[in-house]
Amino acid sequence: MSPNAEIICVGTELLLGEILNTNSQFLGQELARLGIPHYYQTVVGDNLVRLQQAIAIACQRSSLIIFTGGLGPTPDDLTTDAIATFFQAPLVERPEIIADIQQKFAHSPHALSANNRKQALLPQGADILPNETGSAPGLIWEPRPGLTLLIFPGVPSEMQDMWCKTVVPYLKKQGWGDAQIYSRVLRFFGIPESNLAEKVAPVFDLIDPTVAPYAIDGEARLRISTRAASEAEAAAIIAPIEQQIRQQCGVDCYGADADTLASVVGQRLLERQETIAVAESCTGGGIGQRLTAIPGSSGYFVGSLVAYANNIKVDLLGVKSKTLDEAGSVSAAVAEQMAEGVRSQFGSAWGLSTTGIAGPGGGTPEKPVGLVYVGLAGPQGPPQSWSYQINALPGRDWIRKISTSRALDVLRRQLL
Amino acid sequence: MSPNAEIICVGTELLLGEILNTNSQFLGQELARLGIPHYYQTVVGDNLVRLQQAIAIACQRSSLIIFTGGLGPTPDDLTTDAIATFFQAPLVERPEIIADIQQKFAHSPHALSANNRKQALLPQGADILPNETGSAPGLIWEPRPGLTLLIFPGVPSEMQDMWCKTVVPYLKKQGWGDAQIYSRVLRFFGIPESNLAEKVAPVFDLIDPTVAPYAIDGEARLRISTRAASEAEAAAIIAPIEQQIRQQCGVDCYGADADTLASVVGQRLLERQETIAVAESCTGGGIGQRLTAIPGSSGYFVGSLVAYANNIKVDLLGVKSKTLDEAGSVSAAVAEQMAEGVRSQFGSAWGLSTTGIAGPGGGTPEKPVGLVYVGLAGPQGPPQSWSYQINALPGRDWIRKISTSRALDVLRRQLL
Structure with missing residues (x-):
């Protein structure tokens, strides 16, 4: 054996x-x-x-x-x-x-x-x-x-x-582990696994390295693997395929291996010497938690404010009561004002915000459970917002998790 | 078969x-x-x-x-x-x-x-x-x-x-699932599994219901199980043992089944018609995230502020620069001022705070990685604080997770 x-x-x-x-x-x-x-x-x-x-x-x-x-x-x-x-x-x-x-x-x-x-x-x-x-x-x-x-x-x-x-x-x-398996995992956000698989299909026929797709937490991934005697030898086999995949997939590929959306965003902010502050509603602290999970995040993360109650959005973030009344707290305008408000309150280069309906209650035909707005205010131009309808079926935790990823991905794409 | x-x-x-x-x-x-x-x-x-x-x-x-x-x-x-x-x-x-x-x-x-x-x-x-x-x-x-x-x-x-x-x-x-197994899991915080097991040892010899201990995420748990034709029948078998264990263990038992420290805290706040705001440093948003994971948490959770940068602690929470200079940001005095500051800024009944060293860097002989202060300000009396030395070996995520639990447990015990 x-x-x-x-x-x-x-x-x-x-x-x-x-x-x-x-x-x-x-x-x-x-x-x-x-x-x-x-x-x-x-x-x-x-x-x-x-x-x-x-x-x-x-x-x-x-x-x-x-x-x-x-x-x-x-x-x-x-x-x-x-x-x-x-x-x-x-x-x-x-x-x-x-x-x-x-x-x-x-x-x-x-x-x-x-x-x-x-x-x-x-x-x-x-x-x-x-x-x-x-x-x-x-x-x-x-x-x-x-x-x-x-x-x-x-x-x-x-x-x-x-x-x-x-x-x-x-x-x-004891002699175990002489020729190690080296793997590199490419991480994607914003493209479903089956479409990614079709886009890069020929790589699945490779013998060395092998390439395999899978999906987790709303992300698609590709694992490139080879058995080699050293890391350098493995890198020489893996690198050309990685480069080819990255060229095909562009900005949808956000990183590799231990990279996370939060770590990639952090890296870009460090390079640009810019800071970020976050105003969260439906994500309840998740964006701050993911950003601060990265050691050294104090180098760019100033802080965040979870504005759950509407009066906190007004008092501490400067969201206009009129906007809350007219557009509702889950709206593009409120997301933008939250982003601009936290940016100004915390004195950061960027302000990122979320407001949405995480459920299980609170949905309406016009604003169903899973509707989320992401707002972003930056050093240049007026604040912007993006809306997403997240699959509500897996429930509150899923909606909060994907909303958090969406917000980080919005910022990531702006920082490129 | x-x-x-x-x-x-x-x-x-x-x-x-x-x-x-x-x-x-x-x-x-x-x-x-x-x-x-x-x-x-x-x-x-x-x-x-x-x-x-x-x-x-x-x-x-x-x-x-x-x-x-x-x-x-x-x-x-x-x-x-x-x-x-x-x-x-x-x-x-x-x-x-x-x-x-x-x-x-x-x-x-x-x-x-x-x-x-x-x-x-x-x-x-x-x-x-x-x-x-x-x-x-x-x-x-x-x-x-x-x-x-x-x-x-x-x-x-x-x-x-x-x-x-x-x-x-x-x-x-198809006839599967006629006599279901019903389990009730009692959840403990603040007592190690082996000490809990010794305290309640005779229950492990029971035949019906059975009782089994285990540990997860810094919590000890006891699972009480029986096979029964209905939930009512199971409850009649399980309830007396649960009551006996709860009497033996007192406040260390915080709940059962789907209860979490956050849900139990939320339930008590609802009953007392009181609100909570949170100021987080080392936990980076984790307390807010856990509290808002509970549907309906907007009934008591006003919001939170993650004050990662020291100037945010001063500007937005009213922590004194003198205290930061003299005691350091990881100190009892800063934890108390953060708790009082967030309570006053957010207008809540309670203010809860954390400040600590999550690592991997930033530790000193006097303030090692894993040292965490929890501050609490309430409707009566001056703010208080508690310090914990959390096992640093499992790393940053563990320290942040246990710090979050410690903070919620401090509040839970005060609300009893």
Whole structure:
């Protein structure tokens, strides 16, 4: 069997949909980065029999199995039990784990729980995978030749810390990740996935690099991938195709990889040495939150004002009461006055605004749920506005999210 | 085999971690709500052989298999092919699908893509699962007695719409979901999961209802579950245990089920007929965004001001320059002045503020990354502040998220 990895996430809360499986995403990204092939992910509940069945299937098709979850201090945490039973290894108490947990709890206002002692039991022959930020240690175990198990707690921050500090060096030492897969993801806003796919269709027939389309959060994306021995070698294969796609798609392609609409806008503002202030209504703070998610955003983001109540639009943004009465708060004129008002109040080069109907209530035949106006005031000329009818079906969160993206995209296109 | 469901999500982008698997979460919640047992979730890439292997495994252990993804218009969308090949059914073009897609594209600025025609091919004997909000229809198919396949596109909004409109009525008609599992999730803030688990330990031994703990986003939760024929029957079983847990845990339990810190705060403000305005620094708009995520929040949320630049703190919130110079922008005094300033500027009953160091840069030995002050000004007495040292290891997003929760929790406790 050629070396390949598989992820098994353990937890009834995942099956019940109470939490999102962010661990699979993180591990998938990491395995891709390291060039470790990875073909399956499984989620299984806190059930000893089914957990063992999942292990049996995974052993037959994968040589590296990564578990998350079920290592906690509570009685339904069964991962260690299941693995030890499946490979017929006795559980042995490790005093160094007890000592470590006791030390971690020494400065805590919360006492060491009796349940925590369970976390000191490991299958004979397994190594401790240290957990510096939580109580449950993980384990690294080769229960038989050619099969490696990595077992992590389910808490994402702990798992990620353990992965980076201990597991990545371990995997490299074991010879995993010699020829990594390098991917570049091109990001698009303002063009549907199927139209993008048709526009660039011939690239999907390429063998190296491969190009694949997908859609997420109202954005279309193209992933360009190749397996290479170094980043430079990969870049030489990927760059010409990226250039070709960018030429075909123009301004609809807003960036690549970790770029976001907010980071691209921020980069342009830094280059132009200009600042931005935001006046939000229906997006409720989302534009400010996305802009300030970027480290260093204080270099161009001055601040924002969420003017939810109409009197705040008048008192703090200078929107005219007459305009509110005549055009309504969801209107092009109000969006423009909000943009101009926040620009003047905050003394920024640009003022960006949103006003719309996020629902579920408040829609009318003339102004249905999903109608959003984006206003923009800049250093030159009068303020402008754009209107969008966003698909209302997915609900309030979707409308707010896409409105936020639309506003950032309006600004992005103006800054080009 | 007793009836049980399994989820197979198809897409290399999921394996590569490029998108979060929200479809599994939604389907898990829905299956739980309908009382359909569901023991496994699998993710597999856009690969015909491995997709068929995943189908082979699922057929052996589940009687209802739900697929998402791989129905799109692009060449790497293989789900229909894989299923038809596995069950040896020919693909047949359905003219009604072509007609439907043509009609959907009639009013679009984007032309019907040739790729879209591929979406009209269905295995012989399968029924069309209508997709009102996107181009790719799904399918419902019983390829052999006792095995039902439901196949959805991967776009979450389309899948959810199709699930609710067509599949839920279909499943009920087929006799799925007679005795539903009813769960109630109690939500806690301010107590770690292991301490909560120790405090309420005896409830984990209960047979009916069952109680299980888990942790997410800095919150601990307890899920109380029972299988019952009606909601009233379930409530009678769950309520006494809920009451017992709430008595033991007091104010650390902030709500249940769909409650969030923001919704609970909103509910209390509505009851008290009081309003809130927010001044944010390190949280960058997150508090406003969470408060306005609640429909009807305009009943108590007046607005917020993100004062990122120091001069905005002075000019628009009335923070004293002297205080900024002497105590620094991340300080108890500035948090209090921000809270009082926004309360007075916006004319609200309460003013809530945050100022802190979200990182990755900007930390010092005295004021490390993760230090956050929450300020609160209310109708009575002088403004107060609270400081928190948030675990900086998970990074900027985590610090901002937990700071937002801390601020909402401060307000929640004051409103009790």
